[in-house]
Amino acid sequence: MSSSHSHSHDRHDHDAHDHEHNGHDHGHDHEGHHHGHSHGHAGHSHAPASFGLAFAIGITLNAAYVAGEAVYGLLANSLSLLADAGHNLGDVLSLGLAWFATWLVKRAPTDRYTYGLRSSSILAALANAALLLIVTGAVALAAVQKFLHPSPAGGATMMVVAGVGVAVNGATALMFASGRKGDLNVRAAFAHMAADALVAFGVVVAGGLILLTGWLWIDPAASVVIGAVIVAGSWSLMRESLDLALQAVPAGVSRDGVLAYLKGLPGVTDVHDLHIWGMSTTETALTAHLVRPSGQLDDSLLHRACAELKARFRVHHATLQIESGESEQPCELAAHDVV
Numbered sequence: 001m002s003s004s005h006s007h008s009h010d011r012h013d014h015d016a017h018d019h020e021h022n023g024h025d026h027g028h029d030h031e032g033h034h035h036g037h038s039h040g041h042a043g044h045s046h047a048p049a050s051f052g053l054a055f056a057i058g059i060t061l062n063a064a065y066v067a068g069e070a071v072y073g074l075l076a077n078s079l080s081l082l083a084d085a086g087h088n089l090g091d092v093l094s095l096g097l098a099w100f101a102t103w104l105v106k107r108a109p110t111d112r113y114t115y116g117l118r119s120s121s122i123l124a125a126l127a128n129a130a131l132l133l134i135v136t137g138a139v140a141l142a143a144v145q146k147f148l149h150p151s152p153a154g155g156a157t158m159m160v161v162a163g164v165g166v167a168v169n170g171a172t173a174l175m176f177a178s179g180r181k182g183d184l185n186v187r188a189a190f191a192h193m194a195a196d197a198l199v200a201f202g203v204v205v206a207g208g209l210i211l212l213t214g215w216l217w218i219d220p221a222a223s224v225v226i227g228a229v230i231v232a233g234s235w236s237l238m239r240e241s242l243d244l245a246l247q248a249v250p251a252g253v254s255r256d257g258v259l260a261y262l263k264g265l266p267g268v269t270d271v272h273d274l275h276i277w278g279m280s281t282t283e284t285a286l287t288a289h290l291v292r293p294s295g296q297l298d299d300s301l302l303h304r305a306c307a308e309l310k311a312r313f314r315v316h317h318a319t320l321q322i323e324s325g326e327s328e329q330p331c332e333l334a335a336h337d338v339v
Helices: 050-075 077-106 120-148 154-178 184-213 216-243 255-265 299-313
Strands: 019-021 024-026 038-041 270-278 282-293 317-323
Touching: 024 184, 050 077, 050 154, 050 184, 077 120, 077 184, 077 216, 120 184, 120 216, 154 184, 255 270, 255 282, 255 299, 270 299, 299 317
Parallel strands: 282 317
Antiparallel strands: 019 024, 024 317, 038 317, 270 282
């Protein structure tokens, strides 16, 4: 999302400059200035920035389709069409939130927001998941009411309108397919559109069954199935976005693996105060205290560690504090349960 950059400036070594800060030795490589920590900002994902056109086209197509689906759903007295229209409206709002978040994450850091607005993408993902669950509740309530008070639905209209939905949602999903592994918001957009295409196909089938059998319960039953698909598709998104909002270790990053790697660095005798969290839906941050004997501090170890954390564990922003371990006063953050 943000442009690729590295505080180690392509890992060109600068002259080491060590100093004492709060009783600990630190090494920090930042444009030739050493301020106490080593930060690694290695190659961030560019996926969201390249999907601006996909978001614009997807929002436009789906907004137009929602309007048409709602009108024909009312004309055909089809709850399944109206339920799908409500689902698609939620997806239009979700796409808008995700697109807005891809703009916010590129804002430069400020004195107040020192990480910029990267976490806005996490909030967008969380809001999208919550919105889908709200839509599901509304669909379920309407289905119960129609089961209690059945009324005929226009099967032919359902089939035609939902058939258009298969094409619109399927085409939109394809636009996001290539970025679904790099960003939770892009993956959510792909998953939503793919699920919408599947749901619309289900409405086509329901319309055909109504034409063949005349059974009134098929329409509300189809809307219940739509609700189940929405829940199934949004549950993992809700769980992952909530984890990121709570600063859990991002999926795909092994805390034990990172800890073992840091402990294996040359001269490192202990690692503590290790924290790994998502700065955004695509960027991971890390902080840790490394204990090394005095006299062994050099920038090359920090450059190497930051580069390998990015390559092996997808940690984009690493802050490493070096301690000699020889102070009479131990580090206050050494205990595992202390934050």
